C-alpha cells in the first residue's frame with residue numbers, strides 16, 4: 190500500500206527544493222570562460238550577492254559546499270597557532286571549530302545547552318577573561334540546522350562590544366540566508382559564510398564568503414592562506430581569478446536565476462513567508478506535543494528557527510518508523526536527527542522554495558504518520574496550522 194507516487198516533497202533542511210526555473214537555467218550549453226556573456230554574469234552576481242548579505246563588503250564564490258566556505262573563512266583571516274572561540278548551539282558551529290583544529294587553529298568551545306540559543310552574557314563573560322586578547326575570532330551560526338535554534342547575532346555583537354574585545358565575528362548563515370533577516374554591516378559581522386543549497390534555492394556546489402573591512406585587514410597577515418581559498422588572489426583583475434580556475438558556469442546560471450526569483454519576491458517578503466510557514470509548523474507541533482510523545486527541541490519559543498523545526502521524541506519512541514512511513518507510504522522526506530539528537534529527533538524544513546500547500550501537505554503527512562506509527566499525539570495539529578495561516582494571510 191503506497192500513496193507516494195507523484196512529486197516527492199523533500200522536507201529536509203538542505204539540499205532544499207530547487208525551483209524548476211533554476212534547474213532549467215542550468216540546462217544549456219557551456220560558454221567561453223574568457224570573454225562574452227559570462228564576464229557580465231560574474232559582474233551581476235558580484236553586484237547582487239552583497240545585497241543578499243546586506244553588506245558593502247566583498248563576496249567570494251567557491252565551487253564547494255558549505256564545508257569549503259567554512260575552510261575559506263578560517264584560512265583567510267587566521268594563522269597557525271591562533272585561538273578562536275566557538276559558540277556551541279547544536280552541531281554546526283562545533284563542526285566549524287573542528288575544521289579549524291585540522292588547519293592548526295586552537296578552537297575553544299563555549300558550551301551551550303542543545304535546547305537553547307547562545308547566551309550573549311556567557312560570551313561576554315568569557316571574552317572579559319581574555320585580557321591578553323588571545324581569542325582572534327568568535328564563531329557562531331545564525332540558525333543551527335541540527336538543533337533548530339536561531340541565535341541573536343546582533344546581541345552577540347553587543348556582547349563582544351560590551352567586553353571591549355577585538356575578535357572578529359564570524360557567522361555561518363548557511364541555513365538562514367534568504368530565510369530570515371541578516372544584516373551583515375548593521376550588525377557588525379566581519380565574515381559571513383553561506384551555501385547555495387538551502388535558503389538560496391540552488392543545487393549544492395556553490396558557497397560564499399562575505400568579508401568586511403576588518404576581516405580584509407586580518408587577511409593581509411593571515412598565515413593560513415592557500416591559493417584556492419585566498420581572497421587576495423580572487424581580488425585580482427582577471428576573470429578566472431574570481432573562481433581560481435574554470436568558472437562553475439552552470440551553477441552560476443542557476444544562481445543568477447535563484448537570485449532573480451529571490452529579488453522578484455523581495456527579500457522581506459521571502460522572510461515573511463518563512464516566518465508564517467514556520468509558525469504554522471510550530472502551531473501543529475504545539476498541538477501534537479500536548480500528548481507528550483514528542484516536543485520541540487528548542488525550549489524557548491522565541492529562539493526557534495524560521496527555516497527548520499527540530500522535534501525530539503519522548504523516551505522510548507524512535508522517529509525512524511515515522512520517517513519511513515512518511516517517505517515510503519506518502520512521499521514526504523523528513524530530516525533526521527543529527528549529532529546528540531541522532532535516533533531521537535526528526536526535522537521539518539521550511540526553507541527556501543516552499544509554499545503553503547507544501548508545508549500543509551508535509552504537516553498532514555506527519556500527523557498521518559504519528560497516527561499510523563502509534564506515537565502519542567493530540568490530533569488537530571494540521572487544523573491549528575490552517576487556522577493560523579488563514580488568519581495570517583487574509584483574503
Ligand SMILES: *Cc1c(COP(=O)(O)O)cnc(C)c1O
Nearest residue numbers: 203254255256281334363364384
Ligand atoms: C548545511 C549546513 C552546513 C554544511 O554545509 P555543507 O554544504 O553540507 O557543507 C554548515 N552549517 C549549517 C548551519 C548548515 O545548515
